[in-house]
Amino acid sequence: MNFRIIIYSTILIVCSACQHATKKPSSLKTNSAEVTKLAVISINDVYRINGIDNGDTGGLARVRELRKKIEEKYQHVLFLHAGDFLHPSFISKQDDGRAMITSLNMMDGALGEFDDNMVVTWGNHEFDKGRMEHVPLMNELLSQAEFNWLDSNITWKKDALEAENNLKQLLFPVGDKTVGLFSFTTDIVHPDYIESFTDYETTAKAYVPQLRAAGADFVIALTHHWLQDDRALMNLPAKYRPDIIFGGHEHYAQIEQVNNNWILKADADAASAVVAEITLDSSTTSVTPQIISLDHSFPKDTATAQLTQVLEDENDVAYCRQLNQTDDCLERKLGHTKVKLMAEETEIRRFETNLGNALADLSLQAFAQCDADIALLNSGSIRLNQNLPAHSDITVKHLEEMFPYSSDLRLIEFDRQLLPQIINHSISSWTANGHWLQIAGMAYIHDPETTTASHIHLKNERCGDEPTKTTIRAVVPYYLISDHTDHDGYSMINESMQVSCDANGAEVKRLLTEYLNQQATGLAVTRDFRICNTSRDQCD
Structure with missing residues (x-):
């Protein structure tokens, strides 16, 4: 296995102070030298909104700060989540994933606005609430989410999930270029409200040619399955092969090349994030990947940190009161x-x-x-x-x-x-x-x-x-x-x-x-x- 950490100073300035950017990428200043450059941020398997190690590592406030820094540098930014966030965690055990949805809604810096540049796919733990009786809950969470869901290999049962926000594929403009996205979710959990999961080979053979025919100059696969399956996906014939995979499932940062194409995964709980600079022009396409450590030295976005702390504190107090104990019973x-x-x-x-x-x-x-x-x-x-x-x-x-x-x-x-x-x-x-x-x-x-x-x-x-x-x-x-x-x-x-x-x-x-x-x-x-x-x- 080829584990490599690649550090390129050109892709991200992680130590310097930056102004808090609250506008979306489409509102950022245009830099004509970078109109064919796309920065992709990807996280996966995030269960704790405030991170781990008593908040010293990971957490969505650091992810938001990272996105702000990237958006200051690049005109075109995609933010991806490769699945597993609704469950399981202590907080989701109490609120069924509502605090996580609210926190993810803050990844563009504003609650109440739909984030066109954020895309998630389903992980197996999204289906921990997998019985038909959970359909109203799942529909509630979908309706609250202010971002795109990709479900390329999922066929939902009729009259089950209201999947208006779910997409089989997505086209994303980058200057005069177009990036296409499709997803793949493992079938190791099979909830009652899903009819079937298509295997990764069939999924890729359907969507890669479809996206290219629709004008995609570069195709991203957002996956939640084992690394060996990502490798197999990258070993398909070239016409069915995505140009890059941003993945999740293993909880372990991984960076690997197969047939000169990258497979990238971050650590669980946002202990790290993947950042990839993708340069698109008429003659060549290049990808510069990086794993960014989101440890105690990486700053938090203040507004997001305040939000996630309030959500966690409210959950803890509610848990204790349900047991008729003091508000600090968890301590x-x-x-x-x-x-x-x-x-x-x-x-x-x-x-x-x-x-x-x-x-x-x-x-x-x-x-x-x-x-x-x-x-x-x-x-x-x-x-x-x-x-x-x-x-x-x-x-x-x-x-x-x-x-x-x-x-x-x-x-x-x-x-x-x-x-x-x-x-x-x-x-x-x-x-x-x-x-x-x-x-x-x-x-x-x-x-x-x-x-x-x-x-x-x-x-x-x-x-x-x-x-x-x-x-x-x-x-x-x-x-x-x-x-x-x-x-x-x-x-x-x-x-x-x-x-x-x-x-x-x-x-x-x-x-x-x-x-x-x-x-x-x-x-x-x-x-x-x-x-x-x-x-x-x-x-x-």
């Missing part, structure tokens, strides 16, 4: 950590971490009376996306943000031969994907260079010896076996494997809360190399 201390707890997604979705070990160990211990052998927790269910510093408090809000979904556990039993299949799926597409497993009761060696898992054995077995058990009892989140989910790709396990146990239904959040209450001196959890990674560990 209540549950425990303390002596060590840095690793929960940031590029870590917990790719490596063994001390927090992952603690959660998996607690899950396994809860099912000890039912002879559980191992615990397997998909890291996508652990959604804090920030590390907690050593010697810091762990609050109610930390746990609410960590587990926005139900975290109930079930005991299953399966043939030992399935275990390598499970672990091989865990290490597949190793780009901070949510199906990566945090484990307990077993160990293995992961070689990311060869994409292999070896020396897979249970904790009470000696590595290399003949396995002592032909069947395995595993504690797993119900999501991984439910008849109503895609199992996070673990198609080899299902509900029929469930074993009766009094502990079935135990919640990881409750287990952690109880454990914190028992640790008077604070957590001191560690890694023990149960997943030995050959790229950073000494693996024997």
Whole structure:
């Protein structure tokens, strides 16, 4: 995999102070030298309106500030969101995505005005509210959105979503040139109100020629699916191939070229943003891409910061009042950590971490009376996306943000031969994907260079010896076996494997809360190399 960070001083001045621009790009001063230049800003997988690390990283106020800076430099600016924003988060658990829509409406600096230059596509988490009973809610959110939605590969059920704002394709003028856009959304979640999803190849074969026939000089694909599918899209015959892909889904900044065309993705929660300068003229087209870090050193737009803080504060107070608790109930201390707890997604979705070990160990211990052998927790269910510093408090809000979904556990039993299949799926597409497993009761060696898992054995077995058990009892989140989910790709396990146990239904959040209450001196959890990674560990 070709991960590269490219820094070009010509594309963006990120350190200098700038005037606050409130007008839309169409109202900015014309610079004739740049009439064939387009700047594209893209973010993806943004769940927290105020960012992470107590607001020191990411957040939509920094995204708005970035857009202002870009709009001061370029006459033509497109702002893209590659999906996953309505859910899941602590705030969306309370308001069903309304605060996110309001915050995104502010990305042009003005509420109440439609933003013609902002385009989003649907991510799989847009469909967390996926039953027909949720259609009125989805229509409400669509009606509140002041930006364009692309749904190129989605066929909606008749009389379901009112999709007036949804577009199959979009043409965007850039001086005397035209840029075309189409989208692709993964089908890993299939809500009741969608008839079907078209696959990426069929979608590209339909829209790329259509857009070019309509006059597009440059075609953008806005996608929400795995990187390997983006690569496959860029490996289609040239006449069906977009000129660039702005994508999402993995939560991990990526910048890669396939057939001389860029695939670009940013970090989740706007910890970074993609910026690409696209130069269009009659003879050549060039693209200058960049990943911009939106950390504590990057300024926030004041108006957007005020808005998102008000929305978050109102949500927190409403949550506490629903429970008949004081308005600051989310700040209540549950425990303390002596060590840095690793929960940031590029870590917990790719490596063994001390927090992952603690959660998996607690899950396994809860099912000890039912002879559980191992615990397997998909890291996508652990959604804090920030590390907690050593010697810091762990609050109610930390746990609410960590587990926005139900975290109930079930005991299953399966043939030992399935275990390598499970672990091989865990290490597949190793780009901070949510199906990566945090484990307990077993160990293995992961070689990311060869994409292999070896020396897979249970904790009470000696590595290399003949396995002592032909069947395995595993504690797993119900999501991984439910008849109503895609199992996070673990198609080899299902509900029929469930074993009766009094502990079935135990919640990881409750287990952690109880454990914190028992640790008077604070957590001191560690890694023990149960997943030995050959790229950073000494693996024997």
